[in-house]
Structure formats: C-alpha cells, structure tokens
Amino acid sequence: MDFNGVDLNLLAAFDALMQERNVTRAAARVGVSQPAMSAALGRLRAVFGDHLFQRSAAGLLPTARAQQIAEGVTLALQQIAAVLQPEADFVARTATLTFTLGLSDYPAFVILPRLLSALALEAPDVLIDVVSFSGRDDAVALLDAGKIDVAIGVAPTVQESRIMTREILRDEFVTLVRKDHPAARKGMNLKAYLALEHVLVSPEGSSYGVVDQALADHGKKRRVQIALPQMFAVPAILARSDYAATLLRRVALHSAVAGKLAIFPPPVSLPQVAFHLIWHRRNDSPSAQTWLRDHIARVAGELMSGH
Incomplete structure (x- = not known):
C-alpha cells in the first residue's frame, strides 16, 4: 500500500x-x-x-x-x-476464546463469582484470565499495553480520550463490629466510634483514608491500630476481636462471617463509591468485547437490584 x-x-x-x-x-x-x-x-x-x-x-x-x-x-x-475482514457476530454459546479481566479487590470479591457462574451457563467454552491491580490508574497502563480486555475498578483519576468508562455499580460505607461487642448493644454514635480501635484497608499502605479525612473535617481523629492492603480478611478479624472497621457494605454481606457482624451507618457522612467498566477505545467495537462488557454490566445490575 x-x-x-x-x-x-x-x-x-x-x-x-x-x-x-x-x-x-x-x-x-x-x-x-x-x-x-x-x-x-x-x-x-x-x-x-x-x-x-x-x-x-x-x-x-x-x-x-x-x-x-x-x-x-x-x-x-x-x-x-x-x-x-467484516467481523462475524459473536455467539456466546459456541465461542471458544479467552478474555483477560483486570480486577481490583472489590470486584474480584463481589462481582467475579457471579460473573463466572453466569458465564458457565451462557458461554461454557469462554475462559477468563484475571490480572489484579490496586492503584486506580494501574488499569490504564494495563489497557495501553494490551494486557487486559477490560478492567473493573474505580474510574481513573484523569479522563483520557482513548480510555472509555461505564459506571456499573455503587456501594456505600458501613461501620462493622462483632455482634456481641459492647458497642453493638449501645449503638454507634460518634463518641462510641472514636472510643474504638480501628482496622483500615489501604492498598497504598497509608494509615489515613477517606474516613479519616471526613473525621478531620469535623476536627476528629480515630485510632487506627491495623492497616491492611486488602479487605478480604477484615470481617473475620472483626468477628474475633474488639476492633471496628468502616468498609463497603457488600464486602461485609459477602463475607463468610456476615452473620457474626453488626452493621451501622458511619457516624460521619461518607460518599458512595462507584465502580466502572474501563476499556481501551481500540476494544470498543468488536462484538465479543461488547458482549463481555454488557454481560458484566448485567451481573453488576443484578447486584444493585439485590438479586
């Protein structure tokens, strides 16, 4: 040419x-x-x-x-x-290909099990590889490098024309203690909250998060005793200790010890967290990629509606 x-x-x-x-x-x-x-x-x-x-x-x-x-x-x-080479329509039932998903902790814990269950029924020969990431901008690097087809996580910090996003799920923060904790019987006001020792989830290893910023806006500070890089272990830690933690609601509800936890609204106002599908513009049109994104969005929608 x-x-x-x-x-x-x-x-x-x-x-x-x-x-x-x-x-x-x-x-x-x-x-x-x-x-x-x-x-x-x-x-x-x-x-x-x-x-x-x-x-x-x-x-x-x-x-x-x-x-x-x-x-x-x-x-x-x-x-x-x-x-x-006009693209053939994607037929999920007979497709034999592998998708690579980039997942942060929350969608890996909350969305992935439901997604895999649905895929086993609707696209039995479609395989899923998972690449984990923690920083919200890590997904962009993975997409630019062609290492993943789509990511699920918090939207990147900077809007890029080549990177496309679609909100699929929201969650809210809740405060958790074990059910037989004295604070669970008395109620969780701000004074009781500040008297507790807290577990903080911080992928970056910080001891200061969104909760601490909200408290600082009110001139308050909590006592963070443990900082963990991921959230999965926190409900089990709370169920066997006197610690408190403020996590996204579905992390508590999907844990194996959900029945052992008391759930309260946080004593300060906290924003909801939105999770997005994130993909590169080069993957916007292929029918297989479109099917995958729509399928993930449907599963997330079922979670939003409580199904």
Whole structure:
C-alpha cells in the first residue's frame, strides 16, 4: 500500500512496536523477520522525523510523538481491518476464546463469582484470565499495553480520550463490629466510634483514608491500630476481636462471617463509591468485547437490584 509516498504497512509495524515494546516480538506479531522490523523502524523514524522509540532496560520506550500518534494509528488499522475482514457476530454459546479481566479487590470479591457462574451457563467454552491491580490508574497502563480486555475498578483519576468508562455499580460505607461487642448493644454514635480501635484497608499502605479525612473535617481523629492492603480478611478479624472497621457494605454481606457482624451507618457522612467498566477505545467495537462488557454490566445490575 502507498499513500503520498508512505508505505502504509509501516503503520502496522508501528502499532506492533507500541504493543510489544520489543523489535523481535513486534516482528513476530506482524509476521516479518527481525531485520525487516528494524528496517521498518528506521523508515518510520524518517517519515515522522522523530526517534519514536528509545531503548531501555525495560524495552522500547515510546517518545512523546509516538504516544501522540498511537491512538490514531490503531484506530486507522482497525477501520482498514473492518473493511477487509467484516467481523462475524459473536455467539456466546459456541465461542471458544479467552478474555483477560483486570480486577481490583472489590470486584474480584463481589462481582467475579457471579460473573463466572453466569458465564458457565451462557458461554461454557469462554475462559477468563484475571490480572489484579490496586492503584486506580494501574488499569490504564494495563489497557495501553494490551494486557487486559477490560478492567473493573474505580474510574481513573484523569479522563483520557482513548480510555472509555461505564459506571456499573455503587456501594456505600458501613461501620462493622462483632455482634456481641459492647458497642453493638449501645449503638454507634460518634463518641462510641472514636472510643474504638480501628482496622483500615489501604492498598497504598497509608494509615489515613477517606474516613479519616471526613473525621478531620469535623476536627476528629480515630485510632487506627491495623492497616491492611486488602479487605478480604477484615470481617473475620472483626468477628474475633474488639476492633471496628468502616468498609463497603457488600464486602461485609459477602463475607463468610456476615452473620457474626453488626452493621451501622458511619457516624460521619461518607460518599458512595462507584465502580466502572474501563476499556481501551481500540476494544470498543468488536462484538465479543461488547458482549463481555454488557454481560458484566448485567451481573453488576443484578447486584444493585439485590438479586
């Protein structure tokens, strides 16, 4: 192919280099030799007047110019592929493929079991791989690298045109103690809350979270005795101790010790937490990807309605 003197096959080479960040793997991706890919990179540099990729110990690092054109190149190649090879409709019952999901702790605990149960019935030969992440912007890096098809987590901190989001679930904070705790009998007002020792969930390892900020706004401070990087162990810890914790409601309700916990509204106002589907624009149109996102949203909707 030729357009104004530019071989459009170079765009496929560029896209492969962006995805793989390695000349040898990029060559294998598009079915050419490693020397041919190296030559293509040299021609790309001449076309764009930029080095495009810098070698590093971690692989090829794209320059600012490469990042600027990457999304447009990917979309152009997808449009060309759609013209040349119209996509067949996705049929869940007979599909044999693997989706890779990026999940933070909460959706892995609350959504994933229901999702897998539904998939076993509706798409028995569809497989799911899970990649975990903790920081809310980690999903963007995974999507940019093509390591996941879709993520479920809190929306990224920065709105990016190439990254698309769809809210699917909300949850609220509740305060928990064991059922036979003295505070459970007396009621959980602010004074009683501040008298307790608390467990904090902090993926970043901080001892200061959204609850502490809300308390600080009222000139108050709680005593955090334990900070954990994930939430799964907290209900079991509370059921066997005098600690309190403020967690999302469904974490408590889905735990094995839910019946041993007393649940109270927090003594200060806290915002609800919204969870989103997060995907790259390059995965927006394929019918299999659309089916997956709609399926996840349906399962989350059932959780929202209490089914």
